[in-house]
Amino acid sequence: MSDQFATDHEIGENNVTIMGFDIHNPVFAVSALLVILFVAGTLMMPAEAKSILDAAKSFSINNFDWLFMSASNIFILFCFAIMILPTGKIKIGGEDATTEFSLPSWFAMLFAAGMGIGLMFWSVAEPVAYYTDWWGTPFNVDPKTAEGAEMAMAATMFHWGFHPWAIYAIVGLSLAFFAFNKGMPLTIRSAFYPIFGERVWGRIGDIIDVLAVLATIFGLATSLGLGAQQASSGLHFLFDTPDSITTQILIIVAVTSVAIISVVRGLEGGVKVLSNINMMLALILLLFVLLVGPTLTILSYIGSTSIGYLENIIPLSNWIGREDDKFFHGWTVFYWAWWISWSPFVGLFIARISKGRTVREFISAVLVVPVAVTVVWMAVFGGSALEQTMSNVGELANGIGSVSLAMFQMLENLPFATISSFIAIFLVLVFFITSSDSGSLVIDSITAGGKLDPPVPQRVFWAAMEGAIAIALLYGGGKEALSALQAGAIATGLPFTVVLLVMCVSLYKGLNAELKPAS
Template identity: 40%
Template sequence: MLERLARRLGLRTDPVIFFTSAALTFVFVVTAIGLTDQVDSVFRAASDWLKSSLGWFYILGVTTFLVFLLWIALSRYGHIRLGGQEARPEYSNRAWFGMLFAAGIGTILMFWGVAEPISHFANPPQTDVEPESVEAAQMAMGYSLYHFGLHTWTIFCLPALSFAYFVHRRGLPYRVSSILHPLLGERIHGPVGRAIDITAVMGTLFGVAVSIGLGTMQINSGLADLFDVPENRLVQILIITVVTLIATGSVVAGLDRGIKRLSNFNISIAIALMLFVLVTGSTLFLLRGVIETTGTYLSWLVPLSFWNDTFGDTGWQGSWTVFYWAWTITWSPFVGIFIARISKGRTIREFVTGVLMLPTAFTVVWFSVFGLSAINLQMEGEADLVAEVVDQGDIPGALFAFLNNFPLSTFVAAVSVFIVVIFFTTSSDSASLVVDLLCVGKTEQASPTRQRVFWAITEGVVAGTLIAATGTGGLTALEQVITVVGLPFFVLGFLMMFSLLRALRQDFPQLGGPPPGMFRAELADRRRAVTRRANRARRKAVQVRRGIGRREETGASEDDGGER
C-alpha cells in the first residue's frame, strides 16, 4: 500500500521510512501541542535523571570517540582513500571547509560566540572562582572552547567517517543502518535497519527544529534592535517562513549551486565580521588573547575531557555540557552524512584531520575574538553585558548587545542578522538533503526535488508549530526530548567504532591482525596448523641431529679400523 502511494505521489524513496517518519513527526508535534504540560513533565523527569545519573557516560563517550579518531588517523589505516585509491576530492579545500562550517557549527558560533563566555564569566562553572575575575575570564574561555572545539567536531566526525567508508568503499546506502553492516549483515535492509533509520530521521528533524527555533529568536532579537520589531510569535513565524523559503530555493538549486555557493559566500562574510571586531576593538589585546586562549584550551583539554563535577555536584555540567553533547549527537546523522557526501576521495587521515582540526582552529579564533572582546568590555566598564545578557536572560540578543559598542553598529548588526539567516538556511538545506538520503538510501540515482522540498518545509513547519502553539515552552520540551533521544545515539557511537574497525580489518587484513570475523573453529584450525608445522620442524631437526650423530659414529669406527 505504501509503495503504491509513493508511486502515485511520484516519489522515489523507501516508503516505509518516508511515511513512517513523516507520520511519527506529525503525531509528536500534535501531541506536544495538545498535551504540552504532560509531555513536558515526562521528558523533564527523564532528562533530569539522565543528566544526574548518566552524565558521566556522555562525558566518557565523547572523549573515547576523540581518542579513537586520533588513533585511526595516525594508524596504518590512515592512508586508505574513501572511494578507492584512484579517487580524488570533488571539492577544493576551501569549498569543503566552507560547507563543513556552514552545515555543522556556523549557526552555533553566531549564537553562542558572545553569550556563553559572558555567561560563564558572570557565573563560573566552579563555585570557588570569583565571578567577573581574571580567573573567571580564563575559565569562561576554557569551558566555551571545550564545548565547541574538538569534542563537538568529534561527535560529527565519527559518524561522518563511518558513513564515508561504508558508502564510498563498500557501496552501501546513505543510511545510519549501513554503518552497522559488519554487525547486522543483510538485516540492515530489513525491519531492524529501517527502525534505526526512522529514529535517525526523527532525531535529525527535531535537532534542526530546535536550532531553527533558537535562530529565529536571535534573528527576532536582531530585528528588534535594528527596527524595534516586536519579539512575539507572529514575527517569529514570519521569520521561519522566510528562512524556509530561502532553504527551499537552495534545495531546488541543488548541492553545488545551492549549499556550496551559500556556504562559501556566508563564511566569507562571517570572517569579515570577525576581522571587523578584531580591527575596531582592542586589537593588541585580542591578538595576545588568541595565543593565550589557545594555550588555555590545550592545557584544560585533558582535565575537562574527564571532568564530571564529582566533588562539587552542582548540576552545572548537566545543564551545559551534557545537554550540548546530547543535542549535538542528535545532529550527528545529519552532519555526518552531509560531510560524507562531500568528502569522497580524501584519505582517512585527511578526513579526520580536516574535520577535527580546521573547524576547531577557526572556533578558537572566533571565540577568542568575540568572547574576549565581550569580557574586556565588561571588565573595562565600557558596557554592562552581564546585566543585558545574564541578568535579563537575553541570550539570543547577546551578539547584538555586544555589537552596539562598535562603530557602524546598525550596519554591522544588519549584516549579522543576514549571516544568521544564511547559516540557518544552509543548515536547513543540508538537513533536507540528508533526511532525503536517509529515506532514499540509493546512491546511484538522484531523487525527485519534491522529496527534498518536502523535508525542508517539514523542518520549518515543526519549528513554526512549536513556537506558534507553545512558544519557548514547546522548544524547552523539545530540548528535553533531544536530551533523552541522545542516549541511544551515544550507544550507537560505540557500535560505530567497533563496526568500522571490524570492516577495516576485514577489507585490509594486511594492515592489521587477524580479521575479527574469523570463527573460533577456523582460528583453532590455524593454531593446529601452526602447531603441526612446528612439530614437523622439530622432528626434522631431531632427525638431522641424529643423522649427524650416526655419520660421526660411522666415521669414528672407520678411523678406528684403519688404525687397527
C-alpha cells in the same frame, strides 16, 4: 578491496526489493507519522509535552552523565588513532576516487553545517554567562575574577572543540567509507553491516534510521526556532520591529522558502554557494570586530584561550568527583548529548561531500581545522564581550539578560554598530538556511534508502516539514514547546551514544579489512 563485507547492496542487486527506500518505505512513513503525532500532541498539550520531555532529559543527564563523558573521550582517542595508524592512508571511494569540491568549498560546507549558527548564538553569551555565574561556573571558580575570565574562555572552547567534532567525524567517516568504499547505501544503517550483517536491511536498520531522522529533524526545528528568535531580537534591536511570535514565524517562512529553492538546486548550486557566502560574511564580521575592537587584547585571547583549553581539557573531561554539578550537568553533559543528537545530520552531510579524501585528510579537516578556526572565533567575539563586561561597558556589564540579544549588545559598543548588526542578522539567516538545506538533503537521503539523488519533491517535503514544525511549535506553545523539542533532542542523544560506540567498532573492522589484500 576486501570482500569481507560483500553484500548484494554493494553491486546494486535487490536494492529495490530489499531496501525499497522511496517515499513509501517504512523509514519515511514511520518518521513522518511520529513527527506529525509529536507536533499535534505538543500543540494540544504543550505543558504536558514539556513536562514529559524535560523528565526524559533530566533522566538522561543525571543518570548517564558518565556515559556521555566517557564516550566523548573515547571518540577523540579513536579519531586520532585511525588517523595516525595505517588506516589513515585509505582513500574514501577507493584509490581512483576524485574529490567533488575544492578544499575551501568542502571546508566551508562542513563548517557551516556543523556549527555555524551555534557559534553566532553562543560565542558572546557563553563566556559572559560563565564569567558572571549566569548558570554555574566551571569547578566553582569565583565569578567576576581574572581566574574566572580565563576559565570562562577555556570552558567555552572545551564545548566547541575536539569533542563535538570527533563525534561528527566518526559518523561522517563511517558513512562515507561504507557508502563509497563498500558500495552500500548512504544511510546510517550501512555503518553497522560488519556488526549485524544482512540484518541491517531489516527491522534493526529501520530503527536506526528512524532514530537518525527524528534526531535530525528535532535538532533542526529547534535551531530554526532559536535562530528565528535571535534574528527577531536583532531586528527589534536595530529597527524597533516587534519582537513577537509573528515576526519569528515570518522569518521562518522566509528562511524555509529560500532553503527550499536551495535544496532544489542541490549541493553544487545550492548548499555550496550559500556555504561560501557564509564563510565570506563570517570572515568580514570577524575581521571587523578584531580591527575595531581591542585588537591587541583580542590577539592575546587567541593564545590564552588555546593554552587554557589544552590545560583544562583533561580536568573538564573528567566526570568523577565533580562538585560543580550546575555547570557540569547544565552545560557539559547537555552539550555532549546535543552534539550526539545532531551527529546523524552533520555526519551524513559531511560524508556526502567527502568522497576522494583520505582518512587522514578527512580527520585532519573535520577535527583539527575547525577547532583552530573556532579558537580564533571565540577569542574575537567572546574576548570582546568579556572585555566589555569586565570594563563595565554596555548592557553585558549587567550579565546575560537575553541570550538572543547578547551578540548585538556586544556590537552596539563598537563603531558602525548598525552595519555590523545587520551583517550579523544576515549571517544568522544564511547559516540557518544552510543548516535547513543540508539537513533536508540528509533526511531525504535516509528516507530514500541512501540514494544520493532522491526525488526533488521529497527534498521539498522535508525542507517544508522543518519549517512547519518550528512554526507550529512557536505558534502553539511558544517557549514551552521549543523547550520541549530541545529536551526531545537531548533525550535522543542517549540511545545514540551507544549507537556511536558500536559504530566505532564497526568502522575499525571495515577499515582494517580494507588494508588487507583481496582474497
